[in-house]
Amino acid sequence: MPVLRLVHPEPAVGPTEARRRKIGLEKVAVDFATRGKTVRAVDGVTLEVPEKQFLALVGPSGCGKSTILNMVAGLLAPTEGTIEYDGAPVLAANTRVGYMTQKDTLLPWRTVADNIGIAFELRCRKASAGERRERVAEMIDLVGLGGFERHYPAELSGGMRKRAALARMLIYEPETLLLDEPFGALDAQLRLLLQQELLHLVERRQMTVILVTHDLEEAVLMADRVVVFTSRPGRIRATRDIPFERPRNAMELRFRPEFSAIHEELWNELKDEFAASIGGERGAK
Amino acid sequence: MRNRNAAPKPEVVLAQQLVFLVVLLATWQFASGRLIPAFYISSPSDIVAIVWKWLADGSIWLHVGSTIITLFMGYAVGALLGIGFGLLLGLSPRTERLVAPFIAALYGLPKVALLPLFVIFFGIGLVSKVALVASVVIFLLFYATLAGVRDIDRDIIQSMRLMGARSDEITRKVRLPAILPWIYTGLRTSIGYALTTTVVSEALSSNRGLGFLIEYSASQFNSAGVFGAVVVLLVLSSVIMIPLGMLERRSRPTRPSR
Ligand SMILES: Nc1ncnc2c1ncn2[C@@H]1O[C@H](COP(=O)(O)OP(=O)(O)OP(=O)(O)O)[C@@H](O)[C@H]1O
Ligand SMILES: [Mg+2]
Numbered sequence: 001m002p003v004l005r006l007v008h009p010e011p012a013v014g015p016t017e018a019r020r021r022k023i024g025l026e027k028v029a030v031d032f033a034t035r036g037k038t039v040r041a042v043d044g045v046t047l048e049v050p051e052k053q054f055l056a057l058v059g060p061s062g063c064g065k066s067t068i069l070n071m072v073a074g075l076l077a078p079t080e081g082t083i084e085y086d087g088a089p090v091l092a093a094n095t096r097v098g099y100m101t102q103k104d105t106l107l108p109w110r111t112v113a114d115n116i117g118i119a120f121e122l123r124c125r126k127a128s129a130g131e132r133r134e135r136v137a138e139m140i141d142l143v144g145l146g147g148f149e150r151h152y153p154a155e156l157s158g159g160m161r162k163r164a165a166l167a168r169m170l171i172y173e174p175e176t177l178l179l180d181e182p183f184g185a186l187d188a189q190l191r192l193l194l195q196q197e198l199l200h201l202v203e204r205r206q207m208t209v210i211l212v213t214h215d216l217e218e219a220v221l222m223a224d225r226v227v228v229f230t231s232r233p234g235r236i237r238a239t240r241d242i243p244f245e246r247p248r249n250a251m252e253l254r255f256r257p258e259f260s261a262i263h264e265e266l267w268n269e270l271k272d273e274f275a276a277s278i279g280g281e282r283g284a285k
Numbered sequence: 286m287r288n289r290n291a292a293p294k295p296e297v298v299l300a301q302q303l304v305f306l307v308v309l310l311a312t313w314q315f316a317s318g319r320l321i322p323a324f325y326i327s328s329p330s331d332i333v334a335i336v337w338k339w340l341a342d343g344s345i346w347l348h349v350g351s352t353i354i355t356l357f358m359g360y361a362v363g364a365l366l367g368i369g370f371g372l373l374l375g376l377s378p379r380t381e382r383l384v385a386p387f388i389a390a391l392y393g394l395p396k397v398a399l400l401p402l403f404v405i406f407f408g409i410g411l412v413s414k415v416a417l418v419a420s421v422v423i424f425l426l427f428y429a430t431l432a433g434v435r436d437i438d439r440d441i442i443q444s445m446r447l448m449g450a451r452s453d454e455i456t457r458k459v460r461l462p463a464i465l466p467w468i469y470t471g472l473r474t475s476i477g478y479a480l481t482t483t484v485v486s487e488a489l490s491s492n493r494g495l496g497f498l499i500e501y502s503a504s505q506f507n508s509a510g511v512f513g514a515v516v517v518l519l520v521l522s523s524v525i526m527i528p529l530g531m532l533e534r535r536s537r538p539t540r541p542s543r
Contacts, residue, residue, distance in 0.1 A: 073447055075447075093443065098448075118448070124450075
């Protein structure tokens with residue numbers, strides 16, 4: 001299974017090293033109009049993601065995390081402020097990023113294998129049938145979907161569909177990954193395994209990542225930096241660098257005292273927001 | 286112990302069905318002229334005789350051929366136009382909103398009412414019948430195609446675009462596969478309507494076709510002829526439905542449950 005478990009080719013880069021800005025959000029705000037009311041979903045978010053950084057976004061449900069990923073992907077324009085990628089404003093679908101959305105977008109009439117290989121059928125990433133088959137087999141192995149190659153998405157569980165979507169994105173190794181709750185529907189064991197596999201891949205390929213998660217532990221284990229959002233409208237409440245070395249061993253990391261300390265520190269920021277978010281929802285009724 | 290709910294073997298079912306048919310025909314034969322005047326219900330032997338006579342002198346082929354030609358020309362023209370308009374309006378929602386009420390009104394209109402108009406336009410003959418059949422099929426395929434276009438998942442298109450897919454690739458890999466099952470369904474359901482309309486148009490304004498044969502026989506008080514033409518029509522419609530079964534198998538068994 002650990003196909004991609006290779007030795008790190010370059011010296012590991014620390015999270016604090018100064019690097020080129022890959023993604024930049026400048027005073028970004030987003031309003032949604034629903035039933036005559038405008039709701040501010042995101043407010044005054046300024047955020048920079050240096051090249052090759054692994055950034056995690058955490059925050060209560062409905063605080064605008066998916067909205068931010070949509071903007072970086074160029075699927076949504078901000079109401080105020082600007083989004084930049086590689087120094088240029090994002091104005092259309094950003095084909096430099098791979099985006100794994102919260103709701104999977106597998107093609108229902110294609111089998112798992114044909115879904116995963118679809119990127120290589122496109123003119124811009126054309127690969128021979130043989131190469132495609134080989135890469136698809138590798139990815140299926142990586143996400144543990146062996147035996148389900150010929151199944152249709154409707155025949156898979158929620159977690160299996162997520163894994164297929166992950167494989168479909170990872171197969172063409174985009175330079176930047178936008179991951180919205182990629183491991184949400186998985187059991188603890190599989191989650192650990194896939195977190196570790198993703199870490200290997202990202203470290204080996206030096207990818208830039210924005211990971212959205214509800215799971216603070218996951219954020220601390222995987223990211224170089226964690227950003228905590230307030231409840232709606234989403235603002236940045238806290239930012240924390242995570243000083244652990246790369247490559248990382250997520251399994252081993254979670255038993256270190258520093259890990260617990262950072263986790264607790266961030267949890268203290270987050271828990272007020274969860275409370276505020278639930279209080280807000282109740283108050284609205 | 287025998288399972289009472291177990292389905293019987295297919296051969297057993299077939300045998301039972303055959304017995305049922307034989308009993309039915311025998312009863313009919315017996316009742317004819319004894320319980321009910323043959324003038325009303327004819328009899329199986331008379332029907333067989335008249336169909337045999339039509340086959341022997343070849344006169345039936347004119348009618349069968351005419352029905353098949355009308356049916357398939359009307360079906361093809363209507364389907365092509367319906368799919369075409371469905372795609373066109375599906376991809377330009379603003380025009381669709383503009384014309385939607387007019388299309389809905391026309392759809393509700395019983396198309397048979399248009400036959401005299403078509404006869405004025407095209408004269409009595411093939412073209413006016415084809416026009417009537419097409420006018421029925423076109424709406425069914427139009428709405429099926431439109432539903433298919435609406436069924437296209439925007440999120441899937443966006444994800445393909447992020448992957449670097451060009452517009453034509455999205456059309457081939459997402460739009461068409463999403464629409465095709467709807468078109469299959471439209472094609473399947475509309476053939477029945479097309480056949481009905483064909484027969485009606487032949488009965489109303491034609492001098493050939495199975496619809497005409499039924500109507501003509503009735504006007505001659507020839508009940509065996511009416512029943513005979515109905516039997517031929519029954520065989521014809523069954524023959525047409527077999528390829529439809531194949532079409533059904535082509536559409537995928539696994540659709541997402543939404
Ligand atoms: N298309 C839309 N139309 C109207 N409102 C929207 C739309 N998309 C998002 N919103 C609103 O914007 C807010 C932020 O939504 P978003 O999906 O970004 O939240 P999230 O942080 O990803 O939440 P979750 O963790 O539950 O996925 C929500 O309160 C939601 O109601
Ligand atoms: Mg979300």
